[in-house]
Amino acid sequence: MVALSSAGSTFAANSLHVTVDDLGGDIRLTGRYQISNPPFCLATRPAADAPDSSYKEWADRRCAPYIAQHSSFRVSVLYLGRSVFSYSFDEDGPNWDPLQGGRLDPYHIYCDVLMWKASTPGGIYDWKLTLIDPFHRPGYNVSRGGAFYCGRVVHRSHPH
Numbered sequence: 001m002v003a004l005s006s007a008g009s010t011f012a013a014n015s016l017h018v019t020v021d022d023l024g025g026d027i028r029l030t031g032r033y034q035i036s037n038p039p040f041c042l043a044t045r046p047a048a049d050a051p052d053s054s055y056k057e058w059a060d061r062r063c064a065p066y067i068a069q070h071s072s073f074r075v076s077v078l079y080l081g082r083s084v085f086s087y088s089f090d091e092d093g094p095n096w097d098p099l100q101g102g103r104l105d106p107y108h109i110y111c112d113v114l115m116w117k118a119s120t121p122g123g124i125y126d127w128k129l130t131l132i133d134p135f136h137r138p139g140y141n142v143s144r145g146g147a148f149y150c151g152r153v154v155h156r157s158h159p160h
Helices: 050-059 061-067 111-118
Strands: 001-005 015-023 026-033 071-080 082-091 101-111 123-131 144-152
Touching: 015 123, 015 144, 026 123, 026 144, 050 061, 071 101, 071 111, 082 101, 082 111, 101 111, 101 123, 111 123, 111 144
Parallel strands: none
Antiparallel strands: 001 015, 015 026, 026 101, 071 082, 071 123, 123 144
């Protein structure tokens, strides 16, 4: 298991922490992420006795991606520098609490699929997971990546 993370304040920039589990060739990506609040959104939910203007600011529809910790992700895999796999998906954080961040549901990369697409018997593949900032702020996309080995296992039967 390998953990990759970014440092920094919750509100300074987006962050992404990825754990990679080797499943005997296939890999599973899991992790946590945090979308930082844009300047037009309150960082935290106002107290119950806050003035109405605070609630209006909190409930501003432009802030929904922050409040829900909604983001898009892209997984890409390269073999010998050429793309053999790419997939995009969306995630939302728990309970609409931006301070909790979001959880990256387990995502599997299967060697058999990659080797078929790359028309190769196996080798070293490079993966990259990119968190795409929901507010399209320059410099706020965060990527993590690494390499893993896919090999073909050949089972031979032996006479008894």
